[in-house]
Amino acid sequence: MTALLGEGVSTPLRISPESFRAFCRFITTELGIKMSEAKIPLLQSRLQRRLRILQLDSIDAYREYLFESPGGEAERVNFIDAVTTNKTDFFREPQHFEFLDQEALPSLEPRPVGDLPAPWLLKLWCAGCSTGEEPYTLAMVLSEFGQRRGRFDFSILGTDISTRVLAHAETAIYDEERIDPVPPLLRGRYLLQSKDPEKAQVRIVPALRSRVRFHRLNFMDPEYPVRDVFDVIFFRNVMIYFDKPTQEAVINKLCRNLRPGGYLFVGHSESLSGLRIPVEQVATAVYRRLG
Ligand SMILES: C[S@@+](CC[C@H](N)C(=O)[O-])C[C@H]1O[C@@H](n2cnc3c(N)ncnc32)[C@H](O)[C@@H]1O
CATH class of the missing domain: 3.40.50.150 (Vaccinia Virus protein VP39)
Structure with a gap:
């Protein structure tokens, strides 16, 4: 699946120019997101999981599956999940x-x-x-x-x-480490600790x-x-x-x-x-x- 560099070290499978162009077209038309070649490493690494799950051995094969196979339509939801950037935080830009x-x-x-x-x-x-x-x-x-x-x-x-x-x-x-930006008073009012002491998680009330x-x-x-x-x-x-x-x-x-x-x-x-x-x-x- 990944190309081995040496024992225990691997690098993601490469994306061909043709596949990159096809993904860019789809991402820009469907999501409005502009892509530049600087995004190639990110795209390569994010698609590895999909390739593993679908047992495909190249990004070109994934492109064909996505755009030309009967299962492609459903896979597009997963592709969108893989390519969107979802960074966020509690009390971001306070x-x-x-x-x-x-x-x-x-x-x-x-x-x-x-x-x-x-x-x-x-x-x-x-x-x-x-x-x-x-x-x-x-x-x-x-x-x-x-x-x-x-x-x-x-x-x-x-x-x-x-x-x-x-x-x-x-x-x-949410994992407890995510709630650092929440003021302590609000944590006490609006976040419930997981009942399972093994889990360092909270839930919104x-x-x-x-x-x-x-x-x-x-x-x-x-x-x-x-x-x-x-x-x-x-x-x-x-x-x-x-x-x-x-x-x-x-x-x-x-x-x-x-x-x-x-x-x-x-x-x-x-x-x-x-x-x-x-x-x-x-x-x-x-x-x-x-x-
Ligand atoms: C970086 S997050 C920002 C989250 C939050 N608003 C914040 O500021 O912390 C951007 C979100 O926009 C969503 N997004 C990107 N393109 C979109 C589109 N075309 N339609 C709907 N949501 C989209 C992504 O899935 C992602 O979750």
């Missing part, structure tokens, strides 16, 4: 959660009814949610906000193209899990099958892999489901400058829907 709590939510708050705060159901979409750390972070922040305010509830939609990350997100189970739902969605689809109109959309560290026309098209589609005045958060290394989109910038990597 300034955003502070901004949400201190600025965005107070500015969206409905007018009080007499002396009481108006009942409020906030809807949030975590677009490109990976393994769930981001939507569950949001759930912790919103739950804390709601306890201070009262008469507040929320629902979070998490979407991603990768079925593997969505399956993980649904379990809401049911009260948060019940407010977060996950669906598979491809940003390249012409229409998104999402009915809700959201108050806030998190779309962070996804479009970095898209070219400008794709970024513009995707953000315009996301904005159809963002209420006027609603907030769009993007990754700190992502720029929306030069895109024709109905938002204005209000803070670093934070935008508000116009209109």
